Amino acid sequence: MSTTATPTEIVILGAGPAGLGAAYQLAKQRKARVTVVEQRDTVGGAAGSFEVGGVRVDHGSHRLHPECDPAILADLRALLGDDLLLRPRHGRIRLRGRWIHFPLKPLDLLRRLPPGFVLGAAADAVTGPLRRRRREPETFASVLERGIGPTICRDFYFPYAEKVWGVPVEDISPVQARRRVTVNSPSKLLARVARGMRRKAPASFYWPRRGYGQIAEHLREAAERSGATVLMGTRVEAVETLGGRAVAVRARRGDARERLAASHVWSTVPMTTLVRLIEPAPPAAVREAAASLRFRAIVLVYLVLEAGRFSEYDAHYFPEADVAISRLSEPKNYAALTEPRDRTVLCAEVPCDVGDAVWAMSDEELRDLVAASLARAGIPLRVPVAEVTTRRLSHGYPVYLAGFERHFDAVDAWLGEIDGLLTFGRQGLFAHDNTHHALHMAYAAVASLGMDGRFDRERWSAFRAVFDKHVVVD
Numbered sequence: 001m002s003t004t005a006t007p008t009e010i011v012i013l014g015a016g017p018a019g020l021g022a023a024y025q026l027a028k029q030r031k032a033r034v035t036v037v038e039q040r041d042t043v044g045g046a047a048g049s050f051e052v053g054g055v056r057v058d059h060g061s062h063r064l065h066p067e068c069d070p071a072i073l074a075d076l077r078a079l080l081g082d083d084l085l086l087r088p089r090h091g092r093i094r095l096r097g098r099w100i101h102f103p104l105k106p107l108d109l110l111r112r113l114p115p116g117f118v119l120g121a122a123a124d125a126v127t128g129p130l131r132r133r134r135r136e137p138e139t140f141a142s143v144l145e146r147g148i149g150p151t152i153c154r155d156f157y158f159p160y161a162e163k164v165w166g167v168p169v170e171d172i173s174p175v176q177a178r179r180r181v182t183v184n185s186p187s188k189l190l191a192r193v194a195r196g197m198r199r200k201a202p203a204s205f206y207w208p209r210r211g212y213g214q215i216a217e218h219l220r221e222a223a224e225r226s227g228a229t230v231l232m233g234t235r236v237e238a239v240e241t242l243g244g245r246a247v248a249v250r251a252r253r254g255d256a257r258e259r260l261a262a263s264h265v266w267s268t269v270p271m272t273t274l275v276r277l278i279e280p281a282p283p284a285a286v287r288e289a290a291a292s293l294r295f296r297a298i299v300l301v302y303l304v305l306e307a308g309r310f311s312e313y314d315a316h317y318f319p320e321a322d323v324a325i326s327r328l329s330e331p332k333n334y335a336a337l338t339e340p341r342d343r344t345v346l347c348a349e350v351p352c353d354v355g356d357a358v359w360a361m362s363d364e365e366l367r368d369l370v371a372a373s374l375a376r377a378g379i380p381l382r383v384p385v386a387e388v389t390t391r392r393l394s395h396g397y398p399v400y401l402a403g404f405e406r407h408f409d410a411v412d413a414w415l416g417e418i419d420g421l422l423t424f425g426r427q428g429l430f431a432h433d434n435t436h437h438a439l440h441m442a443y444a445a446v447a448s449l450g451m452d453g454r455f456d457r458e459r460w461s462a463f464r465a466v467f468d469k470h471v472v473v474d
């Protein structure tokens with residue numbers, strides 16, 4: 001139990017947006033002495049940036065969505081100033097061999113959608129009320145097929161879902177369809193198209209001039225300016241608990257080991273990793289539940305092309321099963337950069353599982369896989385690839401397998417019993433969330449901590465109920 005006599009010492013695991021957002025707010029509000037421990041040498045986690053071929057790139061396509069909480073957005077605006085650009089979205093989706101603008105535009109849809117697809121989707125909308133609820137347990141497939149109809153499911157949602165999550169749609173939980181798919185009924189689809197018709201300006205997103213990672217870099221600077229310490233290249237090896245309370249974090253940087261005493265440990269690392277870090281180890285049932293929670297991996301393949309530009313689009317989406325990549329982005333187009341003039345970089349996202357054939361491929365094999373995928377999709381590389389770089393994300397997406405809630409609840413309940421320990425963020429709450437959601441969690445955690453160092457569990461539970469309603473913005 002914290003007292004006002006000793007200062008509140010919070011050790012935060014992970015310097016992604018969630019960890020740094022919390023560090024910044026805790027330090028700024030003088031609620032605690034804060035140390036952030038990050039295993040990598042760069043901040044931002046999956047939302048960080050780095051350089052390839054003289055171009056700043058992100059971990060796949062990243063945008064800050066205008067749905068961000070206004071108070072958080074105001075903070076980011078103040079931190080990034082003129083570097084936070086508002087940019088029009090300009091992507092496209094490949095559907096039955098044709099390219100459709102994304103976000104959807106009514107005229108473009110009318111002109112480009114294959115007639116068979118339009119007729120099928122329209123018939124599905126009309127017959128929607130006749131589609132019955134199945135008796136057996138619902139799945140991602142049954143909820144979406146009943147809601148939006150078989151045509152859009154067959155041509156778009158199902159192959160894309162199976163590619164991204166790596167399991168048959170019948171094995172995916174209905175929670176994925178209800179909470180994570182924004183357009184899951186004809187009325188929502190029509191509403192989205194109507195929104196496109198009413199919109200005077202194009203759909204837009206925020207993007208930092210020097211790459212998405214600038215958000216985390218500015219949060220780090222602001223946190224440090226307010227007194228927080230950020231330890232980079234330092235891997236957390238254990239979270240010590242004593243009498244049911246988190247008391248310290250053990251970390252390692254190279255050969256150096258450090259023990260950080262803490263009155264609170266706030267973790268943003270994958271919740272399955274956190275379970276393995278806690279000492280003494282949890283009961284076998286909790287370890288088994290954690291082992292049943294699955295993450296999908298992503299290999300990111302960066303191709304440096306000897307050309308000023310590959311295409312006019314920021315991102316291309318590939319739902320088709322016979323194209324290995326799920327998305328291709330061209331970072332220079334996110335901020336309409338013209339420099340460097342003779343080079344551009346493409347980033348292809350290849351979903352896979354840790355240790356499978358794709359994960360194990362060499363850079364050259366991955367370059368060839370991406371080149372073959374683009375050729376199959378009708379947009380071949382027409383210029384030489386000067387360089388290939390790859391990055392691997394072992395925890396790309398949480399996979400909501402049917403029945404995952406049972407395992408999640410068991411882990412969540414056990415972690416929730418440890419005083420002073422909190423888990424949040426995309427990995428920490430096993431949530432397929434955006435950056436603005438991760439920041440919302442961070443701000444909510446800080447709001448739940450009193451100036452006296454007492455953490456208000458009831459307030460946090462109320463916030464958790466709000467997090468459950470987060471819907472991913474594509």
Ligand SMILES: Cc1cc2nc3c(=O)[nH]c(=O)nc-3n(C[C@H](O)[C@H](O)[C@H](O)COP(=O)(O)OP(=O)(O)OC[C@H]3O[C@@H](n4cnc5c(N)ncnc54)[C@H](O)[C@@H]3O)c2cc1C
Nearest residue numbers: 014016017018039045046047060062063236425426434435
């Ligand atoms: C391909 C892709 C595209 C995305 N596109 C968008 C988008 O367009 N818009 C959007 O809003 N969101 C997008 N997201 C989601 C966004 O990246 C996340 O919401 C955000 O990164 C979550 O931040 P976080 O701090 O919760 O977690 P993370 O960013 O995962 O940070 C966790 C940190 O913990 C560190 N860590 C893990 N284990 C240890 C350890 N043992 N010791 C020390 N440190 C450790 C990691 O290195 C990492 O830095 C995308 C995600 C992916 C994968």
